[in-house]
Amino acid sequence: MTEEGHVYYPQEELIRKAREMLKVDPEIISKALTELSDEKEIFIEDLGADRKAVYLIPFYLAEKGVAEGLKRLKDAPSTIRPIHPEKAIEWVQGRLGIELAEKQKEAVLLAARSKVLIITGGPGTGKTTILTAILKIFQQLKLRIFLAAPTGRAAKRMSEATGWEAKTIHRLLEYSPRKGFKKNQGDPLEADGVVIDEASMIDTVLMYHLLKATPSQAHLILVGDVDQLPSVGPGNVLRELIDSGLFTVVRLKEIFRQARESMIVVNAHRVNEGEFPIVKGGDQGDSSDFHFIEEEDPEKILDRILTLCRESLPGRYGFHPIRDIQVLTPMYRGIIGATHLNDELQKDLNPHGQPITLGSRTFKLGDKVMQIVNNYEKDVFNGDIGWVSKIDQEEREIRIDFEGRSVSYDFSEFDEVVLAYAISVHKSQGSEYPAVILPVTTQHFLLLQRNLIYTGMSRARKLVVLIGTSKALAMAIKNNQPQRRFTHLSGRLAA
Numbered sequence: 001m002t003e004e005g006h007v008y009y010p011q012e013e014l015i016r017k018a019r020e021m022l023k024v025d026p027e028i029i030s031k032a033l034t035e036l037s038d039e040k041e042i043f044i045e046d047l048g049a050d051r052k053a054v055y056l057i058p059f060y061l062a063e064k065g066v067a068e069g070l071k072r073l074k075d076a077p078s079t080i081r082p083i084h085p086e087k088a089i090e091w092v093q094g095r096l097g098i099e100l101a102e103k104q105k106e107a108v109l110l111a112a113r114s115k116v117l118i119i120t121g122g123p124g125t126g127k128t129t130i131l132t133a134i135l136k137i138f139q140q141l142k143l144r145i146f147l148a149a150p151t152g153r154a155a156k157r158m159s160e161a162t163g164w165e166a167k168t169i170h171r172l173l174e175y176s177p178r179k180g181f182k183k184n185q186g187d188p189l190e191a192d193g194v195v196i197d198e199a200s201m202i203d204t205v206l207m208y209h210l211l212k213a214t215p216s217q218a219h220l221i222l223v224g225d226v227d228q229l230p231s232v233g234p235g236n237v238l239r240e241l242i243d244s245g246l247f248t249v250v251r252l253k254e255i256f257r258q259a260r261e262s263m264i265v266v267n268a269h270r271v272n273e274g275e276f277p278i279v280k281g282g283d284q285g286d287s288s289d290f291h292f293i294e295e296e297d298p299e300k301i302l303d304r305i306l307t308l309c310r311e312s313l314p315g316r317y318g319f320h321p322i323r324d325i326q327v328l329t330p331m332y333r334g335i336i337g338a339t340h341l342n343d344e345l346q347k348d349l350n351p352h353g354q355p356i357t358l359g360s361r362t363f364k365l366g367d368k369v370m371q372i373v374n375n376y377e378k379d380v381f382n383g384d385i386g387w388v389s390k391i392d393q394e395e396r397e398i399r400i401d402f403e404g405r406s407v408s409y410d411f412s413e414f415d416e417v418v419l420a421y422a423i424s425v426h427k428s429q430g431s432e433y434p435a436v437i438l439p440v441t442t443q444h445f446l447l448l449q450r451n452l453i454y455t456g457m458s459r460a461r462k463l464v465v466l467i468g469t470s471k472a473l474a475m476a477i478k479n480n481q482p483q484r485r486f487t488h489l490s491g492r493l494a495a
């Protein structure tokens with residue numbers, strides 16, 4: 001059930017599903033659950049109104065710990081001395097050479113007053129500007145500030161945008177596979193402030209470890225887009241923190257002038273508001289950075305994707321067919337699922353070179369690949385994208401270039417990487433690409449959700465191409481009821 005993002009599962013529903021699968025009497029299942037509870041393998045909690053939640057012990061402890069950690073932070077006194085609001089804003093605007101909007105000024109000042117601050121908004125709403133201004137003021141106050149993000153790519157983007165060093169949360173907490181997280185309540189971070197970007201990606205367990213290592217006096221600032229897809233791991237932390245009403249939240253809705261010139265940004269916000277995007281045509285013409293290609297037949301959609309990657313986009317915009325163009329798809333199976341797309345794109349974009357095959361995976365020199373598990377010894381993380389730079393049959397190893405850093409993989413480690421010409425929208429979170437191609441068809445109807453389309457579109461910097469049917473896109477935009485995740489964090493925070 002954790003694969004669906006649940007932190008717990010309702011006991012009644014769990015018994016029903018187990019009965020269907022095992023074909024046994026529900027009383028036997030109930031008895032087994034009681035025995036597992038007695039043996040401390042699971043925890044069964046009474047949520048009231050005849051509802052009981054069945055937790056795996058680590059998830060129960062994590063969710064309970066997140067609620068306790070946030071309340072501890074919120075209630076503890078701050079070590080940041082009061083600042084004069086008008087003078088602080090005037091000073092930071094002068095240092096950065098910008099004029100902050102009213103909502104941005106509010107967010108900057110709240111960072112010094114609120115022990116827990118959430119800043120949420122879509123693309124082009126000025127989150128990075130706010131973050132840079134906050135850091136400038138904190139630096140002037142000589143505060144110890146740590147910046148982090150859930151993934152390596154997100155941390156790198158954070159560093160590039162702010163000019164401050166940012167790490168992955170795991171790296172910040174000095175995680176090792178053998179010893180776990182070194183930083184915890186016994187050895188906390190020496191911090192006056194902890195700033196986390198792409199906070200929508202943080203799952204319940206990671207948030208628990210982050211809070212354990214955050215000292216009570218520190219300020220916690222979470223920056224993210226709550227309307228994007230929730231974390232891959234269990235929970236829906238950012239959404240529940242906002243819904244709890246306990247914490248200071250700044251919602252950014254204004255798209256700034258420069259961002260309004262991008263139809264990617266404009267259309268991402270339209271989709272997020274439940275409106276159909278403005279598509280190519282009319283005043284936009286070929287100069288638009290957003291296109292929608294109507295096509296219903298999956299085979300023809302596949303052909304169009306191949307042509308776009310191989311010829312059209314490199315020819316018209318100068319994009320490198322492998323490095324600059326990212327195909328995102330809602331699912332793995334089917335003609336335009338990630339698995340088949342990768343096979344076809346590999347044949348089309350990288351046809352030469354001796355392949356190396358182990359099990360079901362085949363790689364060639366020059367292939368785009370993605371790390372799918374965290375490997376702390378190699379310093380590569382789930383979602384990192386690289387390119388195969390060397391295949392050595394004699395030494396039984398391949399080398400992968402991760403943005404200028406060469407990493408060696410023994411043939412036995414092949415299962416840590418997959419082809420990445422096409423990846424799932426979920427795997428794209430925290431990343432940006434020059435160009436994104438996103439198929440949207442009724443074949444994907446089970447996964448057609450507004451937040452999935454919105455997330456996919458907002459991964460692109462320079463160009464978005466949607467391929468599919470208006471019907472499928474309309475279905476997705478209309479569906480603003482993503483699959484429910486069973487969590488009780490907001491209830492614990494309210495207690």
